[in-house]
Amino acid sequence: MTTFNDTLLRAAKGEKIDHTPVWYMRQAGRSQPEYRKIKEKYSLEEITHQPELCAYVTKLPVDNYNVDAAILYKDIVTPLPGIGVDVKIKAGVGPVISNPIRSVQDVHNLGELSPEDHIPFVLDTIKILKEQLTVPLIGFAGAPFTLASYMIEGGPSKSYNLTKSFMVSEPEAWFALMNKLGDTIITSIKAQVNAGAAAIQVFDSWVGALNVSDYRTFIKPVMNRIFSELRELNVPLITFGVGASHLANEWHDLPVDVVGLDWRLSIKEAGERGLTKTLQGNLDPSLLLADWNIIEERAKVIVEQGVEHGSHIFNLGHGVFPEVQPATLKRLTEFVHEYSAQLRK
Numbered sequence: 001m002t003t004f005n006d007t008l009l010r011a012a013k014g015e016k017i018d019h020t021p022v023w024y025m026r027q028a029g030r031s032q033p034e035y036r037k038i039k040e041k042y043s044l045e046e047i048t049h050q051p052e053l054c055a056y057v058t059k060l061p062v063d064n065y066n067v068d069a070a071i072l073y074k075d076i077v078t079p080l081p082g083i084g085v086d087v088k089i090k091a092g093v094g095p096v097i098s099n100p101i102r103s104v105q106d107v108h109n110l111g112e113l114s115p116e117d118h119i120p121f122v123l124d125t126i127k128i129l130k131e132q133l134t135v136p137l138i139g140f141a142g143a144p145f146t147l148a149s150y151m152i153e154g155g156p157s158k159s160y161n162l163t164k165s166f167m168v169s170e171p172e173a174w175f176a177l178m179n180k181l182g183d184t185i186i187t188s189i190k191a192q193v194n195a196g197a198a199a200i201q202v203f204d205s206w207v208g209a210l211n212v213s214d215y216r217t218f219i220k221p222v223m224n225r226i227f228s229e230l231r232e233l234n235v236p237l238i239t240f241g242v243g244a245s246h247l248a249n250e251w252h253d254l255p256v257d258v259v260g261l262d263w264r265l266s267i268k269e270a271g272e273r274g275l276t277k278t279l280q281g282n283l284d285p286s287l288l289l290a291d292w293n294i295i296e297e298r299a300k301v302i303v304e305q306g307v308e309h310g311s312h313i314f315n316l317g318h319g320v321f322p323e324v325q326p327a328t329l330k331r332l333t334e335f336v337h338e339y340s341a342q343l344r345k
């Protein structure tokens with residue numbers, strides 16, 4: 001019988017580990033040939049609605065790359081139809097919403113998430129994976145700002161103009177929206193953990209668009225509430241965002257176990273800024289398209305800084321690009337495992 005590999009859970013809690021655990025954001029899907037074949041026939045929504053198929057896609061990188069965790073194949077917008085958001089994922093574009101939020105009334109019109117009714121397929125996928133996996137399954141949600149950016153803009157945005165102006169001009173509506181999304185996220189995560197998810201990542205991918213002062217006023221209260229309520233689940237809590245080095249200390253203040261960094265702030269610099277918790281990251285995903293000797297050189301520095309820091313989970317600074325060769329991810333996982341084991345002896 002294969003034993004359960006709990007290295008990622010131990011690293012998240014700051015316990016002693018014999019190698020640095022590895023997983024990659026967007027490891028499921030994307031660059032994998034088996035997934036691309038499935039994708040010729042089915043959309044993301046169709047895959048997520050078929051638990052056996054979705055479990056297969058989620059497990060592929062664990063089998064192919066030997067990573068120390070699985071992350072559920074779904075999207076951050078997956079729970080939103082449950083609260084009345086009309087969202088479709090358009091290939092090559094991203095999530096597109098036909099009823100964007102423009103007023104406090106729009107916020108009040110949003111419903112409540114009932115996981116058993118609205119996302120039973122997600123819970124069924126987790127239950128299948130719990131039987132199959134020998135590594136922890138990471139459940140996840142998009143954070144309120146990142147979800148709100150799609151809901152207010154109506155789709156992906158570069159500037160977040162509508163979101164930011166709504167936030168400062170309509171604070172009552174904004175905080176009502178943060179509350180509603182906070183409730184939705186807490187309910188969705190609790191259901192994922194009850195079904196068998198062993199760790200949680202909250203993706204605040206786009207919150208780096210805000211400055212520290214606005215983060216403290218408009219975002220931090222809801223993030224504090226979310227993580228405080230999730231603490232009772234007793235699973236490691238990871239927060240993550242992109243282009244947000246200026247917010248790293250704010251995240252460290254939240255009741256989380258792990259702070260996920262993109263490639264802009266090194267593990268060493270984060271430690272120097274007073275981040276003592278487990279750090280996750282942070283190879284620039286673009287570099288996975290470079291020659292192996294460059295990838296190895298960069299990964300080596302990150303592993304060394306992670307060992308020096310103490311608790312570290314190796315990851316990319318953001319998601320894997322579809323152009324990356326599966327063999328590169330396999331080799332990188334092996335390298336991080338072996339090199340970190342030598343250093344941690």
Ligand SMILES: O=C(O)CCc1c2[nH]c(c1CC(=O)O)Cc1[nH]c(c(CC(=O)O)c1CCC(=O)O)Cc1[nH]c(c(CC(=O)O)c1CCC(=O)O)Cc1[nH]c(c(CCC(=O)O)c1CC(=O)O)C2
Pocket residue numbers: 024025026027028029030043044071072073074075076077089090091092093094095140146155156203205319
């Ligand atoms: O990023 C894309 O693939 C393109 C469009 C896009 C999607 N969600 C979105 C975006 C970005 C945006 O709004 O600009 C919006 C989206 N989805 C997600 C995030 C969080 C993040 O990555 O920072 C975000 C926001 C930030 C970001 O995209 O980088 C999370 C996500 N999407 C997805 C997954 C599951 C997975 O990859 O296993 C995950 C989980 C996290 C993880 O594994 O790290 C899956 C997903 N979402 C999406 C697709 C493409 C579907 C299709 O083409 O039919 C796919 C599948 C795929 O990439 O193969 C749609």
